[in-house]
Amino acid sequence: MKISHIIAIVVIAAAIGIIIATAGDASTYVNFDQAYQMASSGNSTQIHVVGELKKDAAGHVVGLEPGADKLSFSFVLVDDNKKEQTVYYNEPMPADFLRSEKVVVIGGYQNDQFVAKKILLKCPSKYQDQKLVTR
Amino acid sequence: MHFFIGNFGHLFVIVSFVTSLVAAFAYWKSFHATDELKKEGWKKNGRAAFYLHGIAVLAIVFALFYIIFNHYFEYHYAYSHSSLHLQGQYMVACFWESQEGSFLLWMFWQAVLGVIMIHTRQAWEAPVMIVFALVQAFLASMILGVVLPAIDFKLGSSPFILLRDALSDPIFKVNPEFIPKDGHGLNPLLQNYWMVIHPPTLFLGFALTLPPFAFCIAGLWQKKYSEWIKPALPWALVGGAILGLGILMGGYWAYETLSFGGYWNWDPVENAVYVPWLVLIASIHVMLTYNNSGSALKASIILNIAVFILILYSTFLTRSGILGDASVHSFTDLGLSGQLLIYLLFFTAISLALAFARWKNIPSTQKEISTYSREFWVFLGATVLCLMGFQVLLPTSIPVYNKFIGLFGVHSNLAPPANQIEFYSKFQLWFGVAVAVISGTGQFFWWKKMDKNKLKSELLVPVLVSLVLFALIIAIGKISNPTYVVLTLAGVYLIVSNLNVLYTVVRVNPKISGGAIAHIGVGMMLIGILFSAGYSKIVSLNNSGLILNKGMGTDFNRDNLLLFINEPKTMAGYEIEYRSENLELRSKSGYVRKNDIVPTTDPYKVVATKDIVYKGKKLYSSKDTFDIYPENTYYEIEMRRNGKVEATLYPRIQMNPGMGGFMASPDIKRNLGQDIYTSVSATMNREDDPHWEKPEEFKVKIGQQFFVNDYVSVLEEVKRVDQVEGVELTGEDVAVKAKIKIEGEHEPFYAEPIFLIVNKKEVGRIPAEINDLGIRIALLNIDPQTNEFTIGTAIRQKDWVVIKAVEKPLINVLWIGTLVLMVGFGMATVRRFKDFIN
Numbered sequence: 001m002k003i004s005h006i007i008a009i010v011v012i013a014a015a016i017g018i019i020i021a022t023a024g025d026a027s028t029y030v031n032f033d034q035a036y037q038m039a040s041s042g043n044s045t046q047i048h049v050v051g052e053l054k055k056d057a058a059g060h061v062v063g064l065e066p067g068a069d070k071l072s073f074s075f076v077l078v079d080d081n082k083k084e085q086t087v088y089y090n091e092p093m094p095a096d097f098l099r100s101e102k103v104v105v106i107g108g109y110q111n112d113q114f115v116a117k118k119i120l121l122k123c124p125s126k127y128q129d130q131k132l133v134t135r
Numbered sequence: 136m137h138f139f140i141g142n143f144g145h146l147f148v149i150v151s152f153v154t155s156l157v158a159a160f161a162y163w164k165s166f167h168a169t170d171e172l173k174k175e176g177w178k179k180n181g182r183a184a185f186y187l188h189g190i191a192v193l194a195i196v197f198a199l200f201y202i203i204f205n206h207y208f209e210y211h212y213a214y215s216h217s218s219l220h221l222q223g224q225y226m227v228a229c230f231w232e233s234q235e236g237s238f239l240l241w242m243f244w245q246a247v248l249g250v251i252m253i254h255t256r257q258a259w260e261a262p263v264m265i266v267f268a269l270v271q272a273f274l275a276s277m278i279l280g281v282v283l284p285a286i287d288f289k290l291g292s293s294p295f296i297l298l299r300d301a302l303s304d305p306i307f308k309v310n311p312e313f314i315p316k317d318g319h320g321l322n323p324l325l326q327n328y329w330m331v332i333h334p335p336t337l338f339l340g341f342a343l344t345l346p347p348f349a350f351c352i353a354g355l356w357q358k359k360y361s362e363w364i365k366p367a368l369p370w371a372l373v374g375g376a377i378l379g380l381g382i383l384m385g386g387y388w389a390y391e392t393l394s395f396g397g398y399w400n401w402d403p404v405e406n407a408v409y410v411p412w413l414v415l416i417a418s419i420h421v422m423l424t425y426n427n428s429g430s431a432l433k434a435s436i437i438l439n440i441a442v443f444i445l446i447l448y449s450t451f452l453t454r455s456g457i458l459g460d461a462s463v464h465s466f467t468d469l470g471l472s473g474q475l476l477i478y479l480l481f482f483t484a485i486s487l488a489l490a491f492a493r494w495k496n497i498p499s500t501q502k503e504i505s506t507y508s509r510e511f512w513v514f515l516g517a518t519v520l521c522l523m524g525f526q527v528l529l530p531t532s533i534p535v536y537n538k539f540i541g542l543f544g545v546h547s548n549l550a551p552p553a554n555q556i557e558f559y560s561k562f563q564l565w566f567g568v569a570v571a572v573i574s575g576t577g578q579f580f581w582w583k584k585m586d587k588n589k590l591k592s593e594l595l596v597p598v599l600v601s602l603v604l605f606a607l608i609i610a611i612g613k614i615s616n617p618t619y620v621v622l623t624l625a626g627v628y629l630i631v632s633n634l635n636v637l638y639t640v641v642r643v644n645p646k647i648s649g650g651a652i653a654h655i656g657v658g659m660m661l662i663g664i665l666f667s668a669g670y671s672k673i674v675s676l677n678n679s680g681l682i683l684n685k686g687m688g689t690d691f692n693r694d695n696l697l698l699f700i701n702e703p704k705t706m707a708g709y710e711i712e713y714r715s716e717n718l719e720l721r722s723k724s725g726y727v728r729k730n731d732i733v734p735t736t737d738p739y740k741v742v743a744t745k746d747i748v749y750k751g752k753k754l755y756s757s758k759d760t761f762d763i764y765p766e767n768t769y770y771e772i773e774m775r776r777n778g779k780v781e782a783t784l785y786p787r788i789q790m791n792p793g794m795g796g797f798m799a800s801p802d803i804k805r806n807l808g809q810d811i812y813t814s815v816s817a818t819m820n821r822e823d824d825p826h827w828e829k830p831e832e833f834k835v836k837i838g839q840q841f842f843v844n845d846y847v848s849v850l851e852e853v854k855r856v857d858q859v860e861g862v863e864l865t866g867e868d869v870a871v872k873a874k875i876k877i878e879g880e881h882e883p884f885y886a887e888p889i890f891l892i893v894n895k896k897e898v899g900r901i902p903a904e905i906n907d908l909g910i911r912i913a914l915l916n917i918d919p920q921t922n923e924f925t926i927g928t929a930i931r932q933k934d935w936v937v938i939k940a941v942e943k944p945l946i947n948v949l950w951i952g953t954l955v956l957m958v959g960f961g962m963a964t965v966r967r968f969k970d971f972i973n
Binding site: 011026 | 504505506511514515518526529530533548549550551552553554558562694695816817937
């Protein structure tokens with residue numbers, strides 16, 4: 001067999017390996033019920049849940065609880081199925097958090113509590129704020 | 136309302152679009168003309184059109200700068216990106232803060248390169264410039280801002296749109312001539328010199344991928360399959376250097392200013408430029424082999440096309456909004472996704488179609504390559520680089536995949552890997568090992584004809600030296616992770632073998648040593664990345680022993696440290712202490728403590744209440760008025776070792792409601808061996824009223840000591856005053872001010888509470904607060920018989936700040952390696968450019 005054929009085979013094998021590994025490591029977007037089911041069936045992979053912060057009638061965010069030591073906080077996230085869930089986060093509140101339209105939490109259930117390892121925020125564009133100062 | 140300049144700008148946007156199409160058409164005519172005279176004539180037309188296009192681009196740039204510099208806030212661009220207080224260099228930066236401006240920047244560089252092409256490539260001018268002009272037409276269409284009447288489709292987004300057309304604010308119904316007094320301003324987080332130099336560098340890098348692509352397409356078109364490589368090579372080398380520099384600048388910026396925690400986070404936006412760069416490096420290598428041995432022509436063509444298409448794909452990813460939830464810092468969607476997709480597909484289709492049509496005729500060597508040839512090693516290296524890029528490209532494209540199969544009605548809930556850094560690192564690390572081993576060994580084949588025995592003798596010394604160095608590093612660095620051990624060995628080997636080659640080559644001709652130097656730089660970068668990322672350590676561990684949420688387990692609350700003011704804690708072998716909140720001085724360099732100044736009506740000016748001393752130098756006297764930057768608060772953190780101050784860090788917080796609240800920038804203590812990277816992760820909310828507690832009363836005489844919250848305090852004097860701020864005193868009113876000295880941890884503070892008797896009977900008390908100590912003191916009563924004064928005190932929780940500190944070992948090796956790589960690139964470019972001229 002020619003050496004170039006061996007290389008070609010190795011390259012193809014590597015590419016397939018990468019595809020399989022990516023598919024295996026890829027996370028999924030789920031809602032809280034699905035995440036809970038996954039966790040209770042022993043699946044501890046981290047998942048993405050997309051939701052919005054819980055707000056009262058006046059549009060204020062409710063359910064926000066800073067940790068007593070100011071080093072962590074918890075909040076209530078409402079997923080696409082309107083299920084509410086308290087999410088714990090092991091970091092101080094990120095910038096822009098209260099202004100975000102959508103919050104993506106990456107993490108999973110631990111002992112029936114949802115713990116986020118990472119939070120992604122989708123904010124109304126920072127650069128094109130539609131509020132005009134007219135004075 | 137200044138309508139002229141906007142119309143002027145918009146007109147030239149249209150002119151630039153039309154002239155680029157005209158240039159493409161004229162060059163096309165010239166290319167296909169059989170008659171020499173006509174060929175020349177059309178070429179002249181094309182050239183004129185492209186020059187006009189260049190002038191139009193300059194005019195657009197001028198118009199946009201004019202609007203920004205003159206603060207014409209009736210324009211959306213000036214309003215949303217600039218403000219009256221913005222300094223000159225940042226007004227330049229706000230030019231490319233948004234999509235339109237960055238398209239313009241890209242167009243500008245390509246127009247410059249196009250003019251250089253016209254003057255250097257007479258023979259290939261027509262076909263190369265067709266590609267240039269078409270690319271420019273696509274870019275110009277992105278900022279066209281014209282609504283096509285028949286199909287009601289908005290083509291491009293113009294930077295010259297008026298505020299009243301961009302925002303539907305009710306004020307414009309009442310008063311269409313309304314102009315805001317001030318603009319929104321450049322995001323203060325971006326007010327940084329990197330924002331001034333990083334985007335132009337990166338976009339120059341983007342632009343520099345066009346010449347090699349244009350040469351490649353022109354070569355295929357004219358069936359001159361190999362002649363394009365020589366002129367394309369110097370451009371590819373400059374492109375590799377500039378794009379690499381641009382990427383690393385972005386990394387350094389993120390590290391130094393943006394508090395992303397590190398220099399690289401495998402965010403889709405970062406990946407989107409990393410992949411084309413890897414493929415560009417691969418293409419440079421195969422082109423160099425072709426130059427030397429005539430093989431790898433097909434690979435050169437494929438890789439050159441791939442680089443340009445990947446640049447377009449990365450543009451599509453970052454600007455179309457498709458990354459959506461997946462990225463933290465892509466551009467906002469301007470509704471250009473359709474246009475961007477057409478741009479991408481157009482060039483993909485024509486270049487692939489062309490390559491496919493010509494494929495059979497492209498000469499290739501039938502000879503089987505030997506493992507002892509340099510072609511083999513270069514080819515192997517290029518393959519690894521491409522796989523390395525493929526591994527990153529695939530997960531980054533998950534949102535595109537979801538969208539794509541969504542078109543066929545299949546719902547996909549695939550998300551990018553949850554822990555991106557871990558996921559990418561575990562693959563890229565091994566690719567790094569492969570790159571190091573291949574380029575370390577390949578160098579020997581590059582310079583000499585090799586066979587089995589010769590290779591053994593050549594490799595002996597570098598391998599032995601590497602092993603010794605490696606053993607030393609492992610022992611000193613206490614590396615035990617097997618993967619890191621392998622990467623260390625590979626990195627050391629890469630550096631040593633290339634030093635060996637460098638030593639040989641320099642004696643022959645120093646001018647050709649660019650390759651060896653560049654590879655040494657790569658080796659240093661690998662070692663720097665390995666240590667700074669692999670051994671980065673959170674040093675701000677919460678050692679309070681408190682577990683605050685029992686349900687969460689032990690790993691909760693561990694990465695951040697709560698510091699109360701003037702209360703030392705130990706961290707990473709240092710004693711650290713939070714000392715004060717500061718503002719940055721505007722007209723001198725340094726910081727001023729917030730407790731030493733009082734605000735004025737102008738937010739940019741303050742008055743000193745005592746002499747302002749920074750780093751032992753007196754900058755202002757008491758009662759001076761001076762300029763500060765109000766947006767940023769700097770937290771003074773002192774790091775001491777054995778009682779000696781080793782560093783004072785000023786990590787920064789921006790409280791900017793308009794831009795989204797709280798933004799942190801780190802400060803870095805740079806040591807030779809490692810950086811200690813400190814950022815603020817939470818601060819107190821000063822808008823809430825503090826909770827005062829433990830009220831106490833003392834009856835004291837002048838000179839008598841008492842204790843407030845354990846601080847030694849003395850009532851020094853009480854005197855009558857004639858003026859009290861905020862209160863109008865009339866003839867018989869009495870105002871008395873006490874002066875109480877409180878010994879703080881580092882310095883004494885003076886509290887001056889006031890006691891008033893107004894209209895003979897009403898008693899008023901104005902308490903004094905000492906912010907640093909969290910103490911409030913009031914003069915409650917005066918007993919003229921006993922000469923005793925009643926002092927009331929209350930305390931609150933002391934000021935605090937939460938920080939996160941990370942130690943990053945050997946990160947300087949990464950930065951130095953980067954510079955070495957750039958030097959290598961520079962030398963190689965000069966050499967290949969001279970080759971091409973001769």
